[in-house]
Amino acid sequence: MARRVTLSHGGGGVLTRELVEEVFLPAFGNDVLRALDDAALLDRPAGRIAFTTDSFVVKPLFFRGGDIGRLAVSGTVNDLAACGASPLGLSLGLVIEEGLEIDTLRRVADSLAATAREAAAPIVAGDTKVVERGAADGLYINTAGVGALPTGPAPGAGRIRPGDRVLISGALGDHGIAVLSEREGLRFETEILSDVAPLGGLVEASLEAGEVHALRDPTRGGAAAALNELAEAAGIGVEIDEEAVPVHPAVRAASDMLGLDPLSIANEGKMILFVAEADAGGILDALRAHPRGEEAAIVGEAVEGHPGVVAVRTRIGSRKVLEMPHGEGLPRIC
Amino acid sequence: MARRVTLSHGGGGVLTRELVEEVFLPAFGNDVLRALDDAALLDRPAGRIAFTTDSFVVKPLFFRGGDIGRLAVSGTVNDLAACGASPLGLSLGLVIEEGLEIDTLRRVADSLAATAREAAAPIVAGDTKVVERGAADGLYINTAGVGALPTGPAPGAGRIRPGDRVLISGALGDHGIAVLSEREGLRFETEILSDVAPLGGLVEASLEAGEVHALRDPTRGGAAAALNELAEAAGIGVEIDEEAVPVHPAVRAASDMLGLDPLSIANEGKMILFVAEADAGGILDALRAHPRGEEAAIVGEAVEGHPGVVAVRTRIGSRKVLEMPHGEGLPRIC
Numbered sequence: 001m002a003r004r005v006t007l008s009h010g011g012g013g014v015l016t017r018e019l020v021e022e023v024f025l026p027a028f029g030n031d032v033l034r035a036l037d038d039a040a041l042l043d044r045p046a047g048r049i050a051f052t053t054d055s056f057v058v059k060p061l062f063f064r065g066g067d068i069g070r071l072a073v074s075g076t077v078n079d080l081a082a083c084g085a086s087p088l089g090l091s092l093g094l095v096i097e098e099g100l101e102i103d104t105l106r107r108v109a110d111s112l113a114a115t116a117r118e119a120a121a122p123i124v125a126g127d128t129k130v131v132e133r134g135a136a137d138g139l140y141i142n143t144a145g146v147g148a149l150p151t152g153p154a155p156g157a158g159r160i161r162p163g164d165r166v167l168i169s170g171a172l173g174d175h176g177i178a179v180l181s182e183r184e185g186l187r188f189e190t191e192i193l194s195d196v197a198p199l200g201g202l203v204e205a206s207l208e209a210g211e212v213h214a215l216r217d218p219t220r221g222g223a224a225a226a227l228n229e230l231a232e233a234a235g236i237g238v239e240i241d242e243e244a245v246p247v248h249p250a251v252r253a254a255s256d257m258l259g260l261d262p263l264s265i266a267n268e269g270k271m272i273l274f275v276a277e278a279d280a281g282g283i284l285d286a287l288r289a290h291p292r293g294e295e296a297a298i299v300g301e302a303v304e305g306h307p308g309v310v311a312v313r314t315r316i317g318s319r320k321v322l323e324m325p326h327g328e329g330l331p332r333i334c
Numbered sequence: 335m336a337r338r339v340t341l342s343h344g345g346g347g348v349l350t351r352e353l354v355e356e357v358f359l360p361a362f363g364n365d366v367l368r369a370l371d372d373a374a375l376l377d378r379p380a381g382r383i384a385f386t387t388d389s390f391v392v393k394p395l396f397f398r399g400g401d402i403g404r405l406a407v408s409g410t411v412n413d414l415a416a417c418g419a420s421p422l423g424l425s426l427g428l429v430i431e432e433g434l435e436i437d438t439l440r441r442v443a444d445s446l447a448a449t450a451r452e453a454a455a456p457i458v459a460g461d462t463k464v465v466e467r468g469a470a471d472g473l474y475i476n477t478a479g480v481g482a483l484p485t486g487p488a489p490g491a492g493r494i495r496p497g498d499r500v501l502i503s504g505a506l507g508d509h510g511i512a513v514l515s516e517r518e519g520l521r522f523e524t525e526i527l528s529d530v531a532p533l534g535g536l537v538e539a540s541l542e543a544g545e546v547h548a549l550r551d552p553t554r555g556g557a558a559a560a561l562n563e564l565a566e567a568a569g570i571g572v573e574i575d576e577e578a579v580p581v582h583p584a585v586r587a588a589s590d591m592l593g594l595d596p597l598s599i600a601n602e603g604k605m606i607l608f609v610a611e612a613d614a615g616g617i618l619d620a621l622r623a624h625p626r627g628e629e630a631a632i633v634g635e636a637v638e639g640h641p642g643v644v645a646v647r648t649r650i651g652s653r654k655v656l657e658m659p660h661g662e663g664l665p666r667i668c
Binding site: 013014041043050051052079215327 | 344369372375390417423459478488549550555559563663664665666
């Protein structure tokens with residue numbers, strides 16, 4: 001019979017320790033974590049530090065192209081990357097529903113570990129809680145991350161200038177459609193895989209190629225939310241050319257069918273960049289030379305007019321305001 | 335009618351922003367958080383950094399002497415304090431069940447904010463997810479924390495030496511009994527209040543008073559788990575004099591009635607200290623002079639014999655091994 005997580009695994013005693021030693025330490029094993037102290041001690045960073053947190057409640061736990069573990073590491077690493085920070089360490093907070101199979105937990109731990117290695121982001125601190133059946137849905141994960149910032153100005157909305165070019169590192173909408181189709185049992189002619197991936201290397205390549213003013217990963221709320229947040233924070237207008245926005249044909253077809261706008265669908269392996277006009281070509285080349293940026297494109301620019309508003313030249317030639325999504329998007333997509 | 339959290343509040347769009355602006359920013363308002371960037375940027379710390387995480391699934395959300403908000407800040411701040419670190423910033427990850435009253439969320443936010451101020455631990459990063467009814471139990475909170483370590487050796491199990499005195503900063507078991515009695519509707523002659531509190535100031539006072547080798551806050555699994563973890567990590571024996579362990583009479587009576595050992599019940603405002611023998615008296619005085627340490631006591635010592643084992647001289651004069659709790663303790667107590 002499959003071994004399952006029990007309430008006692010969350011009691012902080014022998015069984016909690018067994019779970020840590022059987023599932024987590026073999027997966028994440030590193031000296032800092034193995035010390036099992038109340039907190040992880042990290043070397044003094046060279047500059048300022050960046051600190052971020054994300055909880056993941058995606059349903060189902062495993063989907064085409066990824067799973068909650070890969071999502072949890074990528075999401076937090078990408079938030080650090082969006083500030084120009086490289087990860088020093090991640091923390092992992094698990095809320096487990098009683099009855100989850102230990103093998104399922106192990107699969108998630110292996111995925112967390114593999115993605116952490118890929119991202120060079122060691123998991124250095126953790127906590128496990130167990131709630132009774134019906135008080136969670138399998139497994140929720142929180143990952144917080146600490147990163148080191150290089151000296152010099154960090155990328156941020158405040159550095160966006162009129163004339164900046166807007167780049168997207170690849171096609172939009174894959175993650176949201178992949179999770180939705182898994183959950184609802186939808187099938188499309190072409191299989192749609194989540195793009196979930198850590199983007200530290202991609203961001204580093206862009207920073208080395210030229211002057212990057214601001215970065216944001218378009219997750220919940222998609223590019224529409226990310227662009228509106230940056231436009232508002234920068235007090236600047238943004239013009240997007242819809243025709244230039246890369247969207248895979250299968251995602252386009254699925255979005256049309258479901259009445260969704262690819263610009264408002266969540267991504268978990270894409271970055272939006274505002275870059276100096278003169279460097280846009282070089283940064284685009286650098287993105288495209290990276291395995292996670294082959295479909296990168298210049299999709300618009302920052303303008304002086306309509307501060308805080310994102311305007312789109314649509315595929316049929318009209319102009320519309322790209323609104324901040326209201327909130328009725330897809331639940332539990334990340 | 336009471337306003338409630340909806341799934342749309344977790345969509346990452348306008349409604350998520352409204353919740354942040356209406357509930358969280360007014361409560362936690364500080365410039366770092368208000369930037370609403372993907373990550374908080376913190377000044378370069380003077381030394382090494384400590385990093386920790388904890389999730390809180392306590393039931394009920396409000397209990398005698400505290401609530402999930404006070405618990406979430408105290409738990410993480412105390413993990414930092416146990417490493418000798420002072421907090422630079424906390425992150426806050428919320429998983430909310432659809433239908434939670436906005437007023438309840440606001441009460442928790444106010445408590446988080448008040449405790450963060452008390453602990454001088456600003457909440458600098460956050461994330462909010464909403465899951466459908468039945469997929470969580472009201473509200474779960476993750477708090478991760480980053481702290482700065484002073485130069486010089488940090489307290490840790492590796493510094494424990496035979497002869498070290500074991501101190502407890504106050505009476506044991508209040509938190510676990512308070513939450514349990516709230517949940518089960520138990521009434522005792524004397525009201526038992528949770529001890530939940532941030533202990534940074536108390537720990538600082540102890541560090542200034544003498545040579546503190548190791549600290550641990552006895553939360554889940556109580557003092558029994560904390561002492562066993564330290565004994566094992568240090569490879570040293572521990573002798574505890576049960577008669578010397580402070581326990582409030584009402585907690586003693588409730589424990590006897592419920593068949594629980596106060597040494598295995600969770601605390602959220604207590605610290606266990608291993609200190610140099612010569613400094614034990616001075617450190618005890620310093621603890622007792624602090625409002626959160628008035629009932630501090632010397633309860634035992636580290637010994638060369640029986641490495642990894644915690645022995646107790648019981649109140650009736652016999653000796654027994656204080657086992658690591660197995661895990662069948664109280665669920666959802668923190």
